[in-house]
Amino acid sequence: MGFIVRWVCAFGLLALTFNPTQYNYINWVADYGGMNLSIAVLLGLLLLIGYIIYLRATLRSIGAFGMLLVLAVVAAGLWVLYDLGVLRLDNSSFNVWLALAALSLVLGVGLSWSHVRRALSGQSDMDDVDE
Template sequence: MNGSTTTLGWSGLLVRLLAALVLVMATYNPEEKSYYHWVSQNLDSLNAIMAFAGVALLIGWAIFIRATLRSLGLIGVVLAAAFFGTLVWLMVEQDIVSPNNIRAFTYIILVMVSLVIGMGMSWSFIRRRMTGQLDVDDVD
């Protein structure tokens, strides 16, 4: 078994989290510099590059969502969403963020989505490191 495929360092985790953040922010962000805004503002002039970029984003989402569901499972994703949802609630209750600040709320939600899918992409590595166990995929 190759050790590089069964371990994940801090740099690997950071790369996955950044890739998830790039995917989420490239798809939509409140600065109107996203695929969503690009296409919605140019619906009358759709072209091959827009279609290609859309397919590339769909592939990225499929990879991240599939990996997240495989490693966290549906219950894990629901628990992660509940964790981050209550964290937002706590931030509002403690006056860290105002519920009237839509831009801040949007960024918080986008970052949380990227954290869920980024951690989902890395979870099997993290779990193995924490418990010393192997995944079924690792058994020869």
């Protein structure tokens, strides 16, 4: 259950930033950000904090190579679905949603990896502490 919550939150963060509809931060700033600069800055900073939390945790737990591996596995899975005829890629809006789901899966795995590793190995990850 914890992984799903982390994945949904990562998807929400990415979708709030950009999605194929008109309801996202990038389109809102382009259309109304000049009139509401203080709100645009505040929302941008909140989104930035979310990205820092997710990216820092993901890079610390699985690293850049791990992120590429998770993305490669997701891409290979999508390729299999496409080859089997389950998935069609002719709708650009759907493709953007699919990319958001794939990227959020990478962030969700990265944020959850310490929990998975502890459950599998019985070892806890610790941050480096300077004495």
